Amino acid sequence: MNETARDGTNLGLISAIVAVATIGGLLFGYDSGAVNGTQKGLTEGFGLSEASLGFTVGSLLIGCFIGAFFAGTLADSMGRRNVMRISALFFLVAALIQGLTESHTLFVIARVMGGMAVGAASVLSPAYISEVAPANIRGRMTTVQQIMIITGLTAAFLVNYFLAAAAGDSTNPFWLGIEAWRWMYLMQAVPAAVFLIALFFIPESPRYLVAKNRDAEAGRVLSSLFGASAGAAKLEEIRGSFAADHRPSLRDVLAPAGTKGFLGLRPIVWVGIMLAVFQQLVGINVIFYYGATLWQLAGFTESDSLLINIVSGAVSIAACFITIAVIDKIGRKPLLLIGSAGMAVTLFVMVFAFSQGTLDAEGGLVLSQQMGILAVVAANLYVIFFNVSWGPVMWVMLGEMFPNQIRGSALAVAGFFQWFANYLIAQSFPLMAVGIGLAASYSFYAVCAVISFFLVQRFIVETKGKELEEMEG
Numbered sequence: 001m002n003e004t005a006r007d008g009t010n011l012g013l014i015s016a017i018v019a020v021a022t023i024g025g026l027l028f029g030y031d032s033g034a035v036n037g038t039q040k041g042l043t044e045g046f047g048l049s050e051a052s053l054g055f056t057v058g059s060l061l062i063g064c065f066i067g068a069f070f071a072g073t074l075a076d077s078m079g080r081r082n083v084m085r086i087s088a089l090f091f092l093v094a095a096l097i098q099g100l101t102e103s104h105t106l107f108v109i110a111r112v113m114g115g116m117a118v119g120a121a122s123v124l125s126p127a128y129i130s131e132v133a134p135a136n137i138r139g140r141m142t143t144v145q146q147i148m149i150i151t152g153l154t155a156a157f158l159v160n161y162f163l164a165a166a167a168g169d170s171t172n173p174f175w176l177g178i179e180a181w182r183w184m185y186l187m188q189a190v191p192a193a194v195f196l197i198a199l200f201f202i203p204e205s206p207r208y209l210v211a212k213n214r215d216a217e218a219g220r221v222l223s224s225l226f227g228a229s230a231g232a233a234k235l236e237e238i239r240g241s242f243a244a245d246h247r248p249s250l251r252d253v254l255a256p257a258g259t260k261g262f263l264g265l266r267p268i269v270w271v272g273i274m275l276a277v278f279q280q281l282v283g284i285n286v287i288f289y290y291g292a293t294l295w296q297l298a299g300f301t302e303s304d305s306l307l308i309n310i311v312s313g314a315v316s317i318a319a320c321f322i323t324i325a326v327i328d329k330i331g332r333k334p335l336l337l338i339g340s341a342g343m344a345v346t347l348f349v350m351v352f353a354f355s356q357g358t359l360d361a362e363g364g365l366v367l368s369q370q371m372g373i374l375a376v377v378a379a380n381l382y383v384i385f386f387n388v389s390w391g392p393v394m395w396v397m398l399g400e401m402f403p404n405q406i407r408g409s410a411l412a413v414a415g416f417f418q419w420f421a422n423y424l425i426a427q428s429f430p431l432m433a434v435g436i437g438l439a440a441s442y443s444f445y446a447v448c449a450v451i452s453f454f455l456v457q458r459f460i461v462e463t464k465g466k467e468l469e470e471m472e473g
């Protein structure tokens with residue numbers, strides 16, 4: 001932890017903080033991937049109908065937008081680190097209950113609890129990292145969150161694959177006579193416990209400490225991060241960015257009296273909401289939802305799909321490393337524009353492929369092998385464009401674009417809208433696919449990608465290299 005840059009920045013400590021803060025992202029990714037391997041077990045174990053299974057799986061997202069909303073405001077009153085500790089405890093308890101309970105009601109409650117942890121971690125990890133990392137490497141440090149999400153997703157695919165293979169089937173008994181599908185949840189308790197313990201070894205955000213008039217503590221943290229002289233100077237900058245007679249509160253997202261605001265909110269808050277919502281409207285979770293079927297349409301067997309998902313996860317991680325390499329050089333806005341354009345093109349290619357298909361006797365889409373391969377290639381190029389741009393960059397910008405005074409409150413609002421949009425897209429896709437067809441459904445996501453390009457061009461202000469104290473809103 002003693003690795004120090006020439007300017008006195010303690011890179012070892014900052015890297016350790018990032019490693020700990022992003023475990024929440026890994027847990028989110030793991031939960032998203034694990035549930036895909038447990039649906040047979042959930043159906044048999046709790047006697048669920050298709051509708052009940054959909055609600056059980058989707059209940060995580062209900063917790064997500066609740067957790068995201070309250071985490072931002074709680075972080076302003078309790079501290080970033082303390083709220084992350086609560087989320088780590090929620091992760092741990094939820095994993096144990098989901099893996100052990102025989103009650104469906106208790107399972108859903110635990111799943112909502114886990115979702116609250118996901119929502120909290122999703123907004124606080126990038127915000128916390130942005131508040132401790134220097135401006136010149138802040139983008140790449142925050143991008144680690146997206147890498148950890150995909151790593152968790154890929155790890156879940158691996159765990160599911162090996163547990164099901166070792167037990168012979170996900171519903172067969174395994175260690176201690178507990179079914180393999182339950183172990184897929186129980187395994188999440190290990191990183192959750194590591195997350196909880198590790199959070200006791202990293203410092204509180206210096207911006208939060210200054211907001212609470214705990215300047216001496218903030219000075220010690222800043223000195224350990226940037227050296228004594230730079231830390232003292234940074235302390236004065238942070239102190240100057242807060243209103244001396246006003247503590248941060250949720251009301252800070254409202255436009256001040258005498259200024260222009262749309263529906264009462266500050267313009268910068270609306271920009272955050274736009275970023276949060278369009279990250280979902282471009283359809284990324286639908287691509288993940290329908291990915292296995294796309295592989296089968298292209299001629300791959302069902303048994304191959306899980307291994308292919310693992311490869312796709314590795315490709316996604318590689319895409320995020322591209323972001324790490326360039327985000328602090330070319331900036332956030334160019335990456336968002338590249339991503340919007342790339343996603344629009346690849347989505348329209350998928351629309352073309354789907355439009356060439358026919359329906360079988362049961363109403364299912366049938367593609368020729370050529371069109372199936374085209375759809376799969378386009379889908380994976382889409383995932384690469386997303387993970388180079390909107391996947392990590394949206395979280396980077398939400399963590400850094402708001403002024404110190406309103407960061408927690410603005411994150412609460414933007415995080416709520418992000419997860420609520422996530423929930424609506426996930427719930428609406430099956431209805432859209434049946435009602436209007438895949439081609440029309442993907443046309444909607446493609447049009448949203450086009451719209452996102454022009455919104456970014458018009459409203460996004462580049463934050464590359466700016467100190468948090470320079471952010472305006």
